[in-house]
Amino acid sequence: MINLAERRAASGPVIQMAGVNKWYGEFHVLKNINLEVRSGERVVVCGPSGSGKSTMIRCINRLEEHQKGRIVVDGIELIADLKQIDAVRREIGMVFQHFNLFPHMTVLENLTLAPMWVRNTPRKEAEDAAMAYLERVKIPEQAHKFPGQLSGGQQQRVAIARSLCMKPKIMLFDEPTSALDPEMIKEVLDVMIELAQGGMTMICVTHEMGFARTVADSMVFMDGGEIVEKAPPTEFFKNPKSERTKLFLSQILH
Amino acid sequence: MAEPTPSLAPARPPTGPRVWNNPRARAIIYQVLVLGGVIGAAAYLIDNTLTNLAERSIRSGFSFIWHEAGFAISEALIDYQPNHSYVRAFIAGLLNTLKVGLLGIVLVTILGIIIGIARLSTNWLVARLASVYVETFRNVPLLLQLYLWYSLLTEMLPGGRDALSLFTAFYLNKSGLMYPVPVYDGIHPFMIVAFLIGCVGAYAWGRYATRRHEATGVPTPRFWPSVGFVLGLPLVVWLIGGAPTAIDVPQMERFRFVGGWHVSIEFIALLLGLVVYTGAFVAETVRAGILSVSRGQTEAALSLGLRRGLVLRLVLLPQALRVIMPPLTSQYLNLMKNSSLAVAIGYPDLVAVANTTLNQTGQAIEAIAVIMAVYLTISLAISGFMNWYNKRVALVER
Numbered sequence: 146m147i148n149l150a151e152r153r154a155a156s157g158p159v160i161q162m163a164g165v166n167k168w169y170g171e172f173h174v175l176k177n178i179n180l181e182v183r184s185g186e187r188v189v190v191c192g193p194s195g196s197g198k199s200t201m202i203r204c205i206n207r208l209e210e211h212q213k214g215r216i217v218v219d220g221i222e223l224i225a226d227l228k229q230i231d232a233v234r235r236e237i238g239m240v241f242q243h244f245n246l247f248p249h250m251t252v253l254e255n256l257t258l259a260p261m262w263v264r265n266t267p268r269k270e271a272e273d274a275a276m277a278y279l280e281r282v283k284i285p286e287q288a289h290k291f292p293g294q295l296s297g298g299q300q301q302r303v304a305i306a307r308s309l310c311m312k313p314k315i316m317l318f319d320e321p322t323s324a325l326d327p328e329m330i331k332e333v334l335d336v337m338i339e340l341a342q343g344g345m346t347m348i349c350v351t352h353e354m355g356f357a358r359t360v361a362d363s364m365v366f367m368d369g370g371e372i373v374e375k376a377p378p379t380e381f382f383k384n385p386k387s388e389r390t391k392l393f394l395s396q397i398l399h
Numbered sequence: 400m401a402e403p404t405p406s407l408a409p410a411r412p413p414t415g416p417r418v419w420n421n422p423r424a425r426a427i428i429y430q431v432l433v434l435g436g437v438i439g440a441a442a443y444l445i446d447n448t449l450t451n452l453a454e455r456s457i458r459s460g461f462s463f464i465w466h467e468a469g470f471a472i473s474e475a476l477i478d479y480q481p482n483h484s485y486v487r488a489f490i491a492g493l494l495n496t497l498k499v500g501l502l503g504i505v506l507v508t509i510l511g512i513i514i515g516i517a518r519l520s521t522n523w524l525v526a527r528l529a530s531v532y533v534e535t536f537r538n539v540p541l542l543l544q545l546y547l548w549y550s551l552l553t554e555m556l557p558g559g560r561d562a563l564s565l566f567t568a569f570y571l572n573k574s575g576l577m578y579p580v581p582v583y584d585g586i587h588p589f590m591i592v593a594f595l596i597g598c599v600g601a602y603a604w605g606r607y608a609t610r611r612h613e614a615t616g617v618p619t620p621r622f623w624p625s626v627g628f629v630l631g632l633p634l635v636v637w638l639i640g641g642a643p644t645a646i647d648v649p650q651m652e653r654f655r656f657v658g659g660w661h662v663s664i665e666f667i668a669l670l671l672g673l674v675v676y677t678g679a680f681v682a683e684t685v686r687a688g689i690l691s692v693s694r695g696q697t698e699a700a701l702s703l704g705l706r707r708g709l710v711l712r713l714v715l716l717p718q719a720l721r722v723i724m725p726p727l728t729s730q731y732l733n734l735m736k737n738s739s740l741a742v743a744i745g746y747p748d749l750v751a752v753a754n755t756t757l758n759q760t761g762q763a764i765e766a767i768a769v770i771m772a773v774y775l776t777i778s779l780a781i782s783g784f785m786n787w788y789n790k791r792v793a794l795v796e797r
């Protein structure tokens with residue numbers, strides 16, 4: 146028998162999606178998705194609205210269930226097993242378009258909730274760690290406020306810090322800046338850039354192409370439920386192979 | 400020494416704004432006027448009434464409550480006989496009101512939660528049945544439903560000896576439900592004390608569990624230890640007391656049942672009517688509360704690795720409860736107040752007793768004053784408690 150650590154090391158990519166398909170009733174939302182993400186890789190996913198970007202990354206932490214194909218995260222396959230699913234979710238942080246902070250808890254309580262109940266961290270320790278992450282996202286002074294008292298940009302930074310408190314190996318972002326006013330987008334992107342430079346494995350759905358150029362190791366373009374193209378950003382922006390990518394880029398860059 | 404005066408334009412003579420143009424003064428003036436009007440109207444009404452009563456030589460005042468009531472009450476929680484005083488009759492009626500009201504509140508909460516959740520079920524049949532229930536009972540007047548339950552029960556149930564029986568211990572017939580109770584034993588009061596101590600113990604355990612979790616990080620179980628305190632302690636006392644098992648089971652004698660305890664068919668019909676009717680509203684309240692918490696909250700909590708039970712307990716319920724509590728309060732108040740419809744089917748609640756009193760003494764104003772005072776007190780107590788609870792859990796918004 147090989148132990149888990151060896152298996153992980155041997156398995157190479159930290160996320161593997163192979164032949165993943167998903168349907169909503171008749172509607173084929175994910176068509177034969179194949180995607181591998183190495184540890185430390187930063188992937189930016191883009192594509193027109195309704196192309197299945199959210200659905201794809203939500204399959205990675207099982208907020209959505211795929212019906213065909215395999216998804217293996219950090220050596221753990223996502224199957225219908227609650228233990229396995231929880232194990233995967235502990236390794237993955239997720240940031241949502243609408244922040245989804247818990248409005249009945251202070252910022253600090255938002256941050257310490259999961260460490261205390263999932264990782265069994267004593268409160269004091271969890272709070273110290275939480276304060277350190279709040280420093281990193283540059284809002285330690287907001288620790289005792291409630292989410293409703295913060296601006297959108299501050300809320301999103303709290304949401305990022307909340308995920309980081311679980312010390313995830315992978316971070317998923319689903320359009321983290323598209324619900325923000327323009328002047329707040331930068332403060333969130335700055336935090337994400339810093340995170341990327343720290344070596345975090347990231348998959349980020351975004352249309353912030355400046356951000357993509359700065360941090361992405363690879364760009365993924367989706368359309369109609371398929372991955373049309375995956376390429377390093379220089380290649381992706383300079384000479385996209387597919388006509389659909391060209392069209393999309395021409396629309397979004399002008 | 401005179402300071403050099405800055406050269407300003409000469410001020411207008413200091414008449415200042417007029418008093419009635421000052422918003423604060425204006426508010427005070429209005430309030431005084433309104434208060435004066437109310438007091439004046441009340442004084443006129445009271446004076447008028449007293450004069451009229453005196454002219455027709457109708458007695459007024461509350462001294463009558465010490466007189467002998469002279470009427471029977473079909474069921475009472477305290478010892479009451481027709482030769483007891485009116486005040487005792489009122490208390491018996493009040494206790495009957497509280498009995499049906501408090502039991503109703505407990506049952507309606509349970510029923511409402513179950514139906515409310517059932518309406519959200521992904522199981523088509525369950526969800527449909529729940530909505531049919533809600534739509535039916537919410538839209539039929541309560542008085543009608545009470546008549547329906549009452550006639551249904553009195554028409555359909557067998558009479559006397561032919562009572563429906565369950566485990567040959569519970570009997571249901573036209574006159575009500577007979578059920579077994581333990582024979583009184585000296586240990587029972589101690590068991591009640593043990594139960595109360597158990598409740599305190601469970602509360603203390605909850606606080607200890609939180610502290611231990613915070614200090615060591617180990618989530619400490621709460622549910623089963625609390626159950627242990629609340630139920631286990633009385634059980635231990637019972638065992639120490641020699642575990643008396645004598646039970647007073649209702650039994651059929653020649654013409655009637657003897658032994659056990661009994662609730663009347665009027666009580667059952669009233670309770671059923673109130674719970675089924677109010678339950679439909681509570682179910683809607685619960686459903687709205689659960690729906691008010693966005694799907695994103697669950698997703699965020701799950702993506703942090705929290706198990707489903709914890710998501711419900713730590714994230715969803717606290718938020719849903721905030722939305723549920725205020726309308727739930729008014730449903731509790733409705734149930735309490737609607738219990739006064741008891742008079743329609745002959746359950747001797749406070750209103751029924753007051754009604755009889757009114758007819759016998761002619762002191763309508765006093766009898767109605769008693770009813771109003773009592774319902775006002777009950778309602779204020781319920782809403783006071785709920786407001787206190789609400790304030791404790793209120794959301795802080797920008």
Ligand SMILES: Nc1ncnc2c1ncn2[C@@H]1O[C@H](COP(=O)(O)OP(=O)(O)OP(=O)(O)O)[C@@H](O)[C@H]1O
Pocket residue numbers: 169172174192193194195196197198199200201
């Ligand atoms: N629960 C659902 N039931 C049915 N169809 C759904 C459901 N969720 C999503 N879809 C459909 O699946 C398709 C992909 O949705 P998805 O949210 O993944 O798109 P997206 O690429 O993230 O789009 P956007 O840029 O607008 O966020 C859409 O056409 C959407 O209407």
Ligand SMILES: [Mg+2]
Pocket residue numbers: 198199200319320
């Ligand atoms: Mg999306």
